[in-house]
Amino acid sequence: MAPFDPEKAENLEDMEKQFAVKAVQQMSTYWSILEKIRGSQLRLTKMDDEIYEHFKETFPEFDPHGTIDEDQMKSKEGKERWRTFANKYDKTIEDFNFGTLLRANAKFEYGEKETVFVVRMQFYAIEIARNRLGLNDWIYEQNHPEEKKAAS
Secondary structure, three states: OOOHHHHOOOHHHHHHHHHHHHHHHHHHHHHHHHOOHHHEEEEEOOOHHHHHHHHHHHHOOOOOOOOOOOHHOOOHHHHHHHHHHHHHHOOOOOOOOEEEEEEEOOOOOOOOOOOEEEEEEHHHHHHHHHHHOOHHHHHHHHHHHHHHHHHH
């Protein structure tokens, strides 16, 4: 079988639509999980601990509480740092470099202005950090207000 040549791909528009559908499905699935389980109790991969430590080491300036600076993330230097980070997981994380959707800030739901297109390893690194810090727990609590009252 000949290697895939994106320059000669015929139905590029159809392919882009398929990628977009997959990204939206992943986003919906993740949101649905966060509605059912506190993010702080969720594991996204078998390697969450390693990914989290590697992320903190590689991006010590990243603040999971804040809003992602998409321009910085996608700058030449940002892309190179993230590429080096993600490539470490080439053989261990399935679809590590597939495109997916990430909320720019953990305080908001997915929305047109609140969503960034990233590769899967960026999603994992940032969402694992957010979950570890309990920043996504509000999604569960919003869907289970009776539990929040009982804990008070």
